[in-house]
């Protein structure tokens with residue numbers, strides 16, 4: 150029975166790496182995959198991992214009919230044995246419905262990878278629809294970690310080194326960016342709530358305690 154599987158997690162937890170491993174293992178056995186992605190950091194039509202691996206992919210543009218794309222490819226004689234989708238959080242909800250149709254009507258496995266929530270801790274529309282429709286939701290085994298050592302569960306955005314909680318939902322970017330740029334950092338919920346990034350925690354630790362003022 151084919152499945153729609155949502156591999157979800159924070160940024161930097163190994164989702165794209167796993168997507169590339171699934172692709173490698175299946176293609177090594179002679180299977181032919183179709184890879185979709187949207188707005189990968191490496192550029193249009195690319196699926197890239199921080200481990201340095203990258204492969205070509207079909208850019209799933211806004212409004213593109215993903216089910217129609219698979220059907221059109223197959224009717225031209227192309228072979229599709231499974232579908233991989235990276236950065237699935239950026240897809241529209243209707244595109245997730247199209248992926249579910251690929252599973253149900255074409256009997257193909259669809260492996261979707263994405264972050265669940267944005268820098269405000271709100272669900273991305275694509276991820277929300279995946280949670281609603283997926284046969285299975287998998288959390289990645291390699292845990293991204295907060296600076297405090299706890300498991301990172303949330304994504305923070307920084308602008309000029311400061312954590313922000315307002316702004317556009319989609320800004321393509323990366324972790325470990327210089328403080329001048331828009332960047333991201335993964336945090337545990339406690340430190341996301343307190344808006345305490347690694348830099349903020351370090352600054353707090355370095356500032357001298359305020360001594361009580363005593364009158365002579």
Ligand SMILES: Nc1ncnc2c1ncn2[C@@H]1O[C@H](COP(=O)(O)OP(=O)(O)O)[C@@H](O)[C@H]1O
Pocket residue numbers: 159160161162163164165166167197198199200291293
């Ligand atoms: N230099 C490195 N050596 C070993 N592992 C690394 C290195 N750089 C990154 N990684 C691993 O790659 C993971 C990020 O993988 P990636 O697939 O790009 O994440 P995601 O797609 O979830 O954002 C990190 O959590 C870490 O485990």
Ligand SMILES: Cc1cn([C@H]2C[C@H](O)[C@@H](COP(=O)(O)O)O2)c(=O)[nH]c1=O
Pocket residue numbers: 159160161164165188190263264266267268269304305306318319320321322323333
């Ligand atoms: C939290 C958050 C992230 N993004 C962007 C930043 C990256 O380009 C991707 C996530 O990629 P990864 O491979 O999982 O690291 O999403 C965003 O646009 N808005 C956000 O709130």
